[in-house]
Amino acid sequence: SGVTNTVDPLGGSYYVEWLTDRMEEDAYRYFDRIESLGGVIPAIETGFFQREIAEAAYRQQRAIDEEERIVVSVNRYTSAEEVEIPILMVDEESERQQIERLRRYRAGRDESRMRTALADLRRAAEGEENIMPPIMKAASSRATLGEICGVLREVFGEYREPPIY
Numbered sequence: 001s002g003v004t005n006t007v008d009p010l011g012g013s014y015y016v017e018w019l020t021d022r023m024e025e026d027a028y029r030y031f032d033r034i035e036s037l038g039g040v041i042p043a044i045e046t047g048f049f050q051r052e053i054a055e056a057a058y059r060q061q062r063a064i065d066e067e068e069r070i071v072v073s074v075n076r077y078t079s080a081e082e083v084e085i086p087i088l089m090v091d092e093e094s095e096r097q098q099i100e101r102l103r104r105y106r107a108g109r110d111e112s113r114m115r116t117a118l119a120d121l122r123r124a125a126e127g128e129e130n131i132m133p134p135i136m137k138a139a140s141s142r143a144t145l146g147e148i149c150g151v152l153r154e155v156f157g158e159y160r161e162p163p164i165y
Contacts, residue, residue: 047162054164102144109142117141118151125155 006015037043063069070076121134131152138148 047164050161050164114141114143118143122151125152
């Protein structure tokens with residue numbers, strides 16, 4: 001942003017105002033670009049956002065590689081010795097305990113109420129209504145995140161990212 005390059009960025013706030021105006025102009029230009037593609041959904045379907053992310057990641061990595069952007073311990077002030085990062089291994093006992101907690105959680109719910117809540121969620125997802133209230137109702141009826149997501153996956157399918165290059 002360059003805010004550290006001005007003597008007193010908050011003195012009179014002219015610089016902050018200028019930065020804010022510039023960010024707003026850039027944002028509106030970007031929104032106009034998305035609108036010119038037909039809106040957010042067509043932009044997603046054509047891979048616009050994925051391309052934008054990939055290109056930004058490429059530019060950032062290139063700036064790091066060429067040391068135009070300094071990242072401590074990545075391209076400056078690095079350690080000569082390799083640091084071993086331990087791999088998290090979940091022991092069987094922890095897994096068994098979690099499965100038991102889930103079993104008790106499910107046993108403590110009103111199965112009929114939970115099934116009704118999931119059916120309401122399915123109807124909402126298949127229609128045009130806001131799905132957040134039925135999601136909240138399903139969670140309150142002790143449906144698990146996996147059960148809620150399962151209903152949504154059955155209705156909407158799984159998103160498959162289009163190839164971008």
